[in-house]
Amino acid sequence: xxxxxxxxxxxxxxxxxxxxxxxxxxxxxxxxxxxxxxxxxxxxxxxxxxxxxxxxxxxxxxxxxxxxxxxxxxxxxxxxxxxxxxxxxxxxxxxxxxxxxxxxxxxxxxxxxxxx
Amino acid sequence: xxxxxxxxxxxxxxxxxxxxxxxxxxxxxxxxxxxxxxxxxxxxxxxxxxxxxxxxxxxxxxxxxxxxxxxxxxxxxxxxxxxxxxxxxxxxxxxxxxxxxxxxxxxxxxxxxxxxxxxxxxxxxxxxxxxxxxxxxxxxxxxxxxxxxxxxxxxxxxxxxxxxxxxxxxxxxxxxxxxxxxxxxxxxxxxxxxxxxxxxxxxxxxxxxxxxxxxxxxxxxxxxxxxxxxxxxxxxxxxxxxxxxxxxxxxxxxxxxxxxxxxxxxxxxxxxxxxxxxxxxxxxxxxxxxxxxxxxxxxxxxxxxxxxxxxxxxxxxxxxxxxxxxxxxxxxxxxxxxxx
Numbered sequence: 306x307x308x309x310x311x312x313x314x315x316x317x318x319x320x321x322x323x324x325x326x327x328x329x330x331x332x333x334x335x336x337x338x339x340x341x342x343x344x345x346x347x348x349x350x351x352x353x354x355x356x357x358x359x360x361x362x363x364x365x366x367x368x369x370x371x372x373x374x375x376x377x378x379x380x381x382x383x384x385x386x387x388x389x390x391x392x393x394x395x396x397x398x399x400x401x402x403x404x405x406x407x408x409x410x411x412x413x414x415x416x417x418x419x420x421x
Numbered sequence: 422x423x424x425x426x427x428x429x430x431x432x433x434x435x436x437x438x439x440x441x442x443x444x445x446x447x448x449x450x451x452x453x454x455x456x457x458x459x460x461x462x463x464x465x466x467x468x469x470x471x472x473x474x475x476x477x478x479x480x481x482x483x484x485x486x487x488x489x490x491x492x493x494x495x496x497x498x499x500x501x502x503x504x505x506x507x508x509x510x511x512x513x514x515x516x517x518x519x520x521x522x523x524x525x526x527x528x529x530x531x532x533x534x535x536x537x538x539x540x541x542x543x544x545x546x547x548x549x550x551x552x553x554x555x556x557x558x559x560x561x562x563x564x565x566x567x568x569x570x571x572x573x574x575x576x577x578x579x580x581x582x583x584x585x586x587x588x589x590x591x592x593x594x595x596x597x598x599x600x601x602x603x604x605x606x607x608x609x610x611x612x613x614x615x616x617x618x619x620x621x622x623x624x625x626x627x628x629x630x631x632x633x634x635x636x637x638x639x640x641x642x643x644x645x646x647x648x649x650x651x652x653x654x655x656x657x658x659x660x661x662x663x664x665x666x667x668x669x670x671x672x673x674x675x676x677x678x679x680x681x682x683x684x685x686x687x688x689x690x691x692x693x694x695x696x697x698x699x700x701x702x703x704x705x706x707x708x709x710x711x712x713x714x715x716x717x718x719x720x721x722x723x724x725x726x727x728x729x730x731x732x733x734x735x736x737x738x739x740x741x742x743x744x745x746x747x748x749x750x751x752x753x754x755x756x757x758x759x760x761x
Contacts, residue, residue: 307756310748310754310755310756310757310758311757311758311759311760312748312757312759312761313760313761314722314724314761317748317749392722392724392725393722393724393761394723394724395761396759396761406749408747408748409747410731410732410733411731411732411733411734411746412672412676413672413712413713
């Protein structure tokens, strides 16, 4: 049974074990930011969670050998945290760690991350 | 003392007599005294710093590392300072063959009078304003730098500003054969006095028109395009994509039109359909001559009801596999608990 998975627009979150990789805590709770619209996927309650980036500029390779963006991790420390966005309905996330990444799309010769 | 185009600053070339009396530290310190600078020291192992007498690249590097930064410096070869977190300033007057300052996080200014064969200052977030006189024989590469205003008398064969998302002003003192402003989304206009004699790469820039005086050949991701493609994409049609025989040109045309409008125009062969939280979804295919077919999954957002299309690899045959691929998961692992 896969770990609980959430899709919020083009952002995906999946419950995960506390990561053993070195992490850098972010000074904000914005998981993804749309450069064109200015809209963002973010945690509504300050203090309910902490957002982390991997400690180094790590990137990975997908099955096609393309470089994909590094992940983030979200740690919900309150009983619940609410993931919000200007256009998408809210999602309540229970306490725990989550891996956060973004949807991708295919272009011949490369794969690019979607930013709405 | 002589005056050059240095943003109003006067640059003093060290006088020979003074140099003989006070060797290394006689080079005047740069005006940006507010920045933390090491204390002046005498460099017994280094030659005097003079503009007319060249120092070796490794000597120049050590001189800049230990500070204070001289106002003028001639280097006898390539000066590579890539990745130097200690580098905050460069001499105002600099001569070298190649200046490379890629990935220098604290560098906030380039020389206001530079002669070199090549200049590379990629990924320099603190470099926000560039002014003065930059005379570079080959290329100036400022890709993904923090530059917001480039208002310099800049002459080079090639100027690349790709990915400079904060660039807003590109002044009129520009004279280059090739200019790349791809990804400069905040740049909405070029100065009419700019000289761009051969090509202008503008994919993803904020340019919506060009001054009539600029007649450079337009490029989009390296592909020659016309003004309609660049500045009136709403007039392009999906059928133009289908009728374009050159695969590379067809790809940029598709990119310019956008997948959603392309599929609205031309339809496509439905390979598979099913339902998810947003309603019906479809996997469609559009074959191309001389290229792999386009396969895309059309889904509806459960929150907004809006339909959107995502291109997936051409071997995919079901909607579930396509959506799982967009999440980077295997179909069996893609079972979202909540979608919004």
